[in-house]
Amino acid sequence: MLFEVNRKLFSRSDRVKGVDFHPTEPWVLTGLYNGQVHIYHVDTGALLKTFEVADVPVRCIKFITRKNWFVAGSDDFQLRIFNYNTHEKVASFEAHPDYIRCLAVHPTLSLVLTGSDDMTIKAWDWEKGWKNVQMYQGHTHYIMNIAFNPKDTNTFASACLDRTVKIWSISTISSPNTSPQANFTLDAHEKGVNYVDFYPGNDKPYLVTCGDDRTVKVWDYLSKSCVQTMEGHTNNVSFAVFHPSLPVIISGSEDGTVKIWNANTYRIENTLSYALERAWCVALHRTANEVAVGYDDGVVVIKLGKDEPTFSVDSSGKMIFTKSSAVLSANLAVIDSASFSDGQRVPLSSKEIGSSEVFPQAILHSPNGRWVTVVGDGEWITYTALAWRNKAFGNGFSFAWGPDSNTYAFLESKANLKLFKNFKEKPGAVKGLGSWGMDALYGGPLLGARGNGFVIFWDWETGDIVRRVDVDAKNICWSTTNSLVAIIADDSFYILRFDRDAFEEKLAEGVENSDEGVEEAFEVIADVSEPVKTAKWIGDCLIYTTASNRLMYFVGNESYSISPLDTPLYLLSYLPAHNRVYLTDKDLNVYSYQLSLAVVEYQIAVIKGEMEEAENIFNEGVEKGLIGREGRGRLARFLEGRDLKELALKIATDSDHKFELALQLDDLETALDIVRAESEVKPSTPPEPEAEGVSKPAAMSTEINPESITKWKSLGDRALAAWRFDLAKECFENAGDLGALMLLLMSMGGQGEDELLKLGERAEREGQNNLAWSIWWTTGERERCVELLIKTGRVSEAALFARTYCPSLVPKTVIAWQSELKTKGRPKIAETIANPDVNPGIFEEGWEAIIEKEREETPQTESPVLVDVGP
Numbered sequence: 001m002l003f004e005v006n007r008k009l010f011s012r013s014d015r016v017k018g019v020d021f022h023p024t025e026p027w028v029l030t031g032l033y034n035g036q037v038h039i040y041h042v043d044t045g046a047l048l049k050t051f052e053v054a055d056v057p058v059r060c061i062k063f064i065t066r067k068n069w070f071v072a073g074s075d076d077f078q079l080r081i082f083n084y085n086t087h088e089k090v091a092s093f094e095a096h097p098d099y100i101r102c103l104a105v106h107p108t109l110s111l112v113l114t115g116s117d118d119m120t121i122k123a124w125d126w127e128k129g130w131k132n133v134q135m136y137q138g139h140t141h142y143i144m145n146i147a148f149n150p151k152d153t154n155t156f157a158s159a160c161l162d163r164t165v166k167i168w169s170i171s172t173i174s175s176p177n178t179s180p181q182a183n184f185t186l187d188a189h190e191k192g193v194n195y196v197d198f199y200p201g202n203d204k205p206y207l208v209t210c211g212d213d214r215t216v217k218v219w220d221y222l223s224k225s226c227v228q229t230m231e232g233h234t235n236n237v238s239f240a241v242f243h244p245s246l247p248v249i250i251s252g253s254e255d256g257t258v259k260i261w262n263a264n265t266y267r268i269e270n271t272l273s274y275a276l277e278r279a280w281c282v283a284l285h286r287t288a289n290e291v292a293v294g295y296d297d298g299v300v301v302i303k304l305g306k307d308e309p310t311f312s313v314d315s316s317g318k319m320i321f322t323k324s325s326a327v328l329s330a331n332l333a334v335i336d337s338a339s340f341s342d343g344q345r346v347p348l349s350s351k352e353i354g355s356s357e358v359f360p361q362a363i364l365h366s367p368n369g370r371w372v373t374v375v376g377d378g379e380w381i382t383y384t385a386l387a388w389r390n391k392a393f394g395n396g397f398s399f400a401w402g403p404d405s406n407t408y409a410f411l412e413s414k415a416n417l418k419l420f421k422n423f424k425e426k427p428g429a430v431k432g433l434g435s436w437g438m439d440a441l442y443g444g445p446l447l448g449a450r451g452n453g454f455v456i457f458w459d460w461e462t463g464d465i466v467r468r469v470d471v472d473a474k475n476i477c478w479s480t481t482n483s484l485v486a487i488i489a490d491d492s493f494y495i496l497r498f499d500r501d502a503f504e505e506k507l508a509e510g511v512e513n514s515d516e517g518v519e520e521a522f523e524v525i526a527d528v529s530e531p532v533k534t535a536k537w538i539g540d541c542l543i544y545t546t547a548s549n550r551l552m553y554f555v556g557n558e559s560y561s562i563s564p565l566d567t568p569l570y571l572l573s574y575l576p577a578h579n580r581v582y583l584t585d586k587d588l589n590v591y592s593y594q595l596s597l598a599v600v601e602y603q604i605a606v607i608k609g610e611m612e613e614a615e616n617i618f619n620e621g622v623e624k625g626l627i628g629r630e631g632r633g634r635l636a637r638f639l640e641g642r643d644l645k646e647l648a649l650k651i652a653t654d655s656d657h658k659f660e661l662a663l664q665l666d667d668l669e670t671a672l673d674i675v676r677a678e679s680e681v682k683p684s685t686p687p688e689p690e691a692e693g694v695s696k697p698a699a700m701s702t703e704i705n706p707e708s709i710t711k712w713k714s715l716g717d718r719a720l721a722a723w724r725f726d727l728a729k730e731c732f733e734n735a736g737d738l739g740a741l742m743l744l745l746m747s748m749g750g751q752g753e754d755e756l757l758k759l760g761e762r763a764e765r766e767g768q769n770n771l772a773w774s775i776w777w778t779t780g781e782r783e784r785c786v787e788l789l790i791k792t793g794r795v796s797e798a799a800l801f802a803r804t805y806c807p808s809l810v811p812k813t814v815i816a817w818q819s820e821l822k823t824k825g826r827p828k829i830a831e832t833i834a835n836p837d838v839n840p841g842i843f844e845e846g847w848e849a850i851i852e853k854e855r856e857e858t859p860q861t862e863s864p865v866l867v868d869v870g871p
């Protein structure tokens with residue numbers, strides 16, 4: 001049975017006597033011999049929380065996630081309940097008059113069962129204030145383990161050092177003073193029984209037990225007979241459990257090893273040792289294939305197998321998948337795809353068509369869909385797809401179909417490859433096998449194999465080596481046109497083009513075909529640094545899911561995103577009739593996402609340079625509704641990436657993208673039409689006059705859609721670069737970019753004088769005082785400069801400015817300055833400021849002479865002169 005065993009967590013600590021997984025968080029809970037409880041993060045190995053529970057060993061511990069609790073039993077006879085979020089102790093009481101060895105939490109009821117060295121089992125109801133609602137008596141030694149039956153949660157089993165296993169019912173709960181009788185008793189082992197666990201599937205009424213006689217036994221609890229006794233441990237066996245999804249039994253012993261047994265053949269598949277001394281306890285994660293084991297010196301979490309479900313889908317959408325040993329079929333083609341949105345779970349009806357004689361680690365449809373091959377347990381079996389009848393079988397751990405459904409190959413060992421045609425072996429058909437160690441085979445137009453650091457391809461008919469590629473691959477996937485192949489590595493993938501003509505020409509020339517094959521047979525098209533999980537081809541388009549949970553497709557030499565995925569999903573198939581990609585999660589729930597085949601075909605035609613064909617595909621796709629708004633946007637981005645911007649602008653529908661393209665193409669009129677359509681331009685209401693008889697010029701400000709302001713600015717900048725001053729002026733006005741507008745008007749000389757004055761008024765109204773002051777200063781509006789300084793509270797600067805540039809305004813500014821100082825409680829300072837209307841004699845030249853000089857220098861009839869600097 002070939003499945004990976006990966007260690008996820010290794011943490012040394014005091015002796016671990018109890019362990020449990022949180023069902024939804026990546027946490028593992030451990031109860032220690034020193035009385036502490038630890039919570040670790042499984043993925044990072046970090047110690048998240050520590051609880052000082054008791055001064056004596058904590059022998060058993062479980063999560064109660066419905067309440068955010070964990071419950072712990074210890075050697076001081078106490079049962080303690082803690083909130084693992086707040087660290088609050090919820091309850092603590094003496095549950096037994098002796099050590100508490102084990103406990104179990106009912107999956108639905110508010111019950112906790114405890115087993116003790118006092119030889120009793122007690123049921124506690126937390127909804128009744130942890131009242132003891134029942135006591136079970138009958139064992140004559142320490143009770144070591146309790147397990148609920150997953151198929152009937154009204155029953156549970158207990159393992160005891162009196163060498164027996166008893167089955168009880170909780171439906172008889174009435175009073176703790178009455179002890180119900182066990183449903184039946186199994187004399188399970190020659191010495192004490194340490195653990196009991198129920199088989200999780202519905203097809204077998206089995207129990208697994210283990211004991212101090214160093215054996216693991218499987219029982220049929222209906223016939224009360226022993227199905228198998230498994231020997232291999234060299235010391236007391238602490239636990240033995242059925243895996244919830246893999247056909248294995250996991251046992252741990254005081255000999256320091258954990259053994260993985262085949263649940264069908266009962267042979268040892270693997271023995272694990274982590275040098276942490278004796279193994280004491282175990283926990284299984286019901287959805288993640290993770291196993292936690294507690295030892296004398298710490299805890300280890302291992303991951304068995306893979307999360308990816310076992311399935312195969314043929315070209316018509318017919319799907320074969322397995323659940324445990326049952327084989328089921330479904331048909332994706334019958335799904336009403338129009339009624340589901342992207343990412344929505346799709347209900348899929350399935351039916352059982354048979355069972356697999358081996359644990360399926362891979363399922364492969366033949367090219368015509370007539371046959372299905374199941375690979376597992378070192379064997380392969382080919383069945384008819386409809387009736388599920390055995391057609392052929394053999395020993396092998398990897399299998400590949402040829403270009404037709406009459407040719408296939410399989411690996412008997414890493415160095416022994418066999419090829420069959422019409423279900424008959426062709427001895428010596430594959431040349432140059434040498435001493436290579438091959439890990440897997442892959443079908444397609446060529447027979448592919450991967451090994452440690454290489455991929456090799458053979459011709460199915462002649463057996464000649466076509467090409468050896470030095471790459472450490474994990475998957476090989478051929479396009480449906482048989483011209484492209486994706487070689488997928490851990491952190492990237494490579495697209496190669498197969499040229500059969502070049503290969504055959506080289507052979508015809510009499511070139512010696514070495515172990516490296518023919519170099520001209522393959523051409524590298526692309527090297528993409530993207531970790532791929534699963535991949536499927538549609539013609540020359542590769543659809544794939546990434547390690548970062550995104551659904552992508554690759555065409556030409558670029559990758560494009562279809563959608564992010566909320567959870568890890570695996571590709572099932574693409575159905576052109578539905579224009580949808582179908583994916584599944586590890587529990588075989590089906591989801592779909594839209595991808596128009598017409599979009600893909602258009603891209604392929606453009607890549608090949610068949611522009612007329614591409615136009616026909618596009619027109620037909622739009623007419624038939626196969627290329628919608630989203631598809632057109634995707635194509636526009638694709639065309640832009642290939643520097644076909646004029647065509648991209650023509651088919652784009654997104655206004656933002658069209659605007660970007662128009663700017664890049666200097667198509668300013670199109671860009672202007674887009675931004676005008678987006679902008680809701682309307683005159684704003686001018687402010688009321690400040691005083692009676694004072695008229696204000698017409699308002700220039702406008703209310704612009706905020707989203708279009710950036711576009712107006714971008715278009716204005718582009719218009720300036722194209723010497724389109726009129727357009728630039730409109731853009732800056734609508735964008736509210738008064739600074740750019742000021743520079744533009746100033747560069748226009750006398751032509752922009754009136755508008756520059758209006759711009760100053762607009763800037764002042766909109767609070768852009770620095771800009772307004774610059775305009776007044778530039779245009780010679782010194783009085784307005786003074787007024788703006790006074791208005792903005794810069795009275796002292798206004799007085800100094802007036803003294804220098806417009807002395808006639810000094811009295812006004814001085815009065816304002818003195819008033820401000822008095823308001824701030826500084827009247828003495830205010831008195832020191834000279835007012836020329838009050839004290840004209842203290843000014844050096846005489847105030848009248850200064851005023852006269854100002855009139856001569858600035859005639860009232862003249863306007864400030866602006867220099868026309870030209871374009």
